[in-house]
Amino acid sequence: MLNQQGSHQLPHAVPTIKDVAKAAGCSTATVSRALAAPEKVSDATRERVNQAIAEVGYAPNIAARNLRRAESKTIVALLPDISNPFFSEIISGMEDVAHQAGYQLLIGDCEHDPARAESYFRLLSTNQADGIVLLTSEIPKALIKRADGQADFPLVMACEFFSDIDLPVIAIDNHQASCQAIDYLVSLGHQRIATLSGPANNPICRERLRGYQDTLSAHGLGDKACVAEGDFSFRSGYQQGLMLLDSASAPPTAIFCHSDEMAIGVLKAARQLDIAVPEQLSVVGFDNIGLSEYCEPELTTVSQPRNEIGQQAMQSLLHLLRGERVIRRQTLSSHLIVRKSTGKVNV
Structure with a gap:
């Protein structure tokens, strides 16, 4: 069969998740989440996705079962610089909680490069990772920010934060x-x-x-x-x-x-x-x-209680993945340790 331009066109092409996303006006990741875990999206988004599914003739039930089977059991910890010793105890705390919950932890080193950060976010959209703990704010906000200011993936921030994106944050004051x-x-x-x-x-x-x-x-x-x-x-x-x-x-x-x-x-x-x-x-x-x-x-x-920050960040992300309620801002205590590099001023 030829279209008006003379190119071949399949008369009964199977609708894809991209077709649903285009009709619903949202990302493929949002459609995936609406299918696999509808409780994790808003009522308005869920209704819009369902309408788009009916419009394009997509088969959501089969897709949802496949998505559940495709759970990667992998969490990404995204760092700005893996050589910085500050992150070691945070990663240790994350690893302890992830291991106990049956997840593996993948360390992503951005090297202060937004393009490298984007490559790790692609692991989410391709079901190679289930969520990300961000230990850096040096990423393009377009990767995570929807028009309503919410994150488009299961994300938690540790130590740092964005002032204009609503993510769960674990940090000190x-x-x-x-x-x-x-x-x-x-x-x-x-x-x-x-x-x-x-x-x-x-x-x-x-x-x-x-x-x-x-x-x-x-x-x-x-x-x-x-x-x-x-x-x-x-x-x-x-x-x-x-x-x-x-x-x-x-x-x-x-x-x-x-x-x-x-x-x-x-x-x-x-x-x-x-x-x-x-x-x-x-x-x-x-x-x-x-x-x-x-x-x-x-x-x-x-x-800073770095091990505890890592533990709390991983626990918050696991709550998100289970569709459970998460505290948006957890502020942990810090304290000053006085050693020998400080003393009274000599007048």
Whole structure:
């Protein structure tokens, strides 16, 4: 049979899930979820999909049974940088819960590349993975955001968050943690307190920076704020530390870093400039990675419950996969660990 353009056309082509998605005005993933787990989609979406199924003549019951059999029992943990030691305990906590529930954990390293993140999201749409725990906000929002601001796949965020996408989040109160660190430095007599932030477009860095600024202002030190930006790495801590400490004007007597890696980089910069820590400079990190206790001097840092964050993130994702109710925001406690990199200011 030929169409008007003279090309062959099947007179009775079998309708596909793509045909349903096009007729319903949604993604194929949403159609799949409406078939396999209708309780996980809204009533309006379910009705729209059902109407599209009737319109194109699709066979949903067979598809739904196939989808159930195709469950991968695989969860993806998506990281921005697998070499960062911060993630090790989080992954350990996730693995414990996943293993007990009969799931395997696949580690996806984005390497700060949105295109690499997209390749892992394709595992969901092809039923090679059941859900993703996001440990990074460095992904194209178009991958997960529908018009109503909801996620299009079973997704949970750990440590980080988006301000405009409604995902379950497990994290600490970064503003409060930052306030606690700056309060402590002020209690030691420091007034020239600089901060070495992570990337300015990162929501958790904005929260930590806000805590730094709010606390300085509360102590009447707002005009003494000094902010440098790094990328959480040892190298950026070292480079920005040299810049802050080797300035012609009065250098800071304390530096609050948004990661332990950057703080350790600052310690190296101080050694290179013959600045004694903590006698001339106090340094505070963030995260309490294993190396923070074994560097010289031992690092004062904000401790995150990273293993618990991983466990809670995996449990939340498993609840989503079962169609159970999930708490949208779980805030876990952090605390300041005082070690030898901080001391009273020498006037």
